Amino acid sequence: MKEYKLICTNCDESYEKETIDFRCNHCSEPLELEEVKIGKINDGNILTQTNLERYQDFYPYLTIDSKLNLNEGFTPLVSSKALAKEYGIKNIYFKNESQNPTWSFKDRGTVTGVLRAMNLGYEKIGTVSTGNMATSVAAYGSKAELETYVLVKKGIADEKIKPIAIYGPRLIEVDGDYSKLYDKSLSIGHENDICFINSDAPYRVEGYKTIAFEICEQLNFEVPDYVIVPTSAGGDVRGIEKGFREFFNVGLIKKVPKMIVVQAAGCSPIYNAFKDNKLVIDRVMDPDTIAHAIENPYPPSGNQVLRMLKRNGGLAIAVTDEEILKFQNKLASLGLFVQPASATSLAAIDKLYKDNIIGESDRIVCILTGSGLKYTAALDKHELKAHGCKLEELNDYIKKVGK
């Protein structure tokens, strides 16, 4: 079998696949697994087959261990022709990632990251996160019976920390500059034999390819024109784009969709650089948005996302908190309750429509990255109430309000 190497996304330096480093020694930019050029989808019944078994050819460097699987992936693609009509486009689809084992797409990258750690013989894994990635790594660490370290910022709220703690990881609240923790975790990992699976770790990014694979299958290989991805660190959008590229390489699809990176206006380092035609991102000094899951002020894959967008022909946009809440509500009216970060994807369609970027022949996929139940505090931002009524008056009341 061909030996797959890791390649620097910026300077093309290559690294042996055994490295657990994320970044290039020369230019500090993210590493990425070489593109897969030959492969097919394994037939089988998706009720009995796991996601990675189906797409095994696209993971030639991973040995699948059924002990790890929590049945991630195979999430629904929900179409909304009625909404598409409002925007005068052909169709809108929602890839509902809230239907993963820990209610966000992170599970897809956690499973490949943890598998890689197991394949390399690690008994300890870790991550730096206060949100969905922490929950996901804690869950898979437990399933794989690995010692799992989750590093969070000191002082985070109970409602955030307890859903991580329930899985039983070694949860450490770190007192200090949280933005230094990503780099620090890598040196701590080396010293203590802990395989860190952070936001844009190469084997995590690989896991996100299956979102693209499934979309291709769900649309009978007629790929959409655009895929909209709520973006923070940049791991998800990189993985999805790579997935489409690999299906293109093996001849399963005829084109690669354009990627739309959407960020919250209160923290949009990638969008800021994109709009000013810059090649590198600047740190956002005072991030402030309700979309906490995409509030990374200095995304580790930010520069690579800019390079990727250039090659792909895609674009970056930003949406305000007001728009995020409006479209969180709109999505719920379609039966889809997602967290604020995920609602940015539909807010992005509204923006693309107003800017005349999308047209009548376009088909668009929004990635609904995580569940609305992850952040119920957002419910307080909406005007939601129930009506009271006495039992004896119920019949009359219903007659009165009904049509």
Ligand SMILES: *Cc1c(COP(=O)(O)O)cnc(C)c1O
């Ligand atoms: C992690 C996350 C994102 C951003 O993904 P990145 O890979 O960091 O760009 C978006 N939405 C939700 C709900 C997330 O948990």
Ligand SMILES: [Zn+2]
């Ligand atoms: Zn490099």
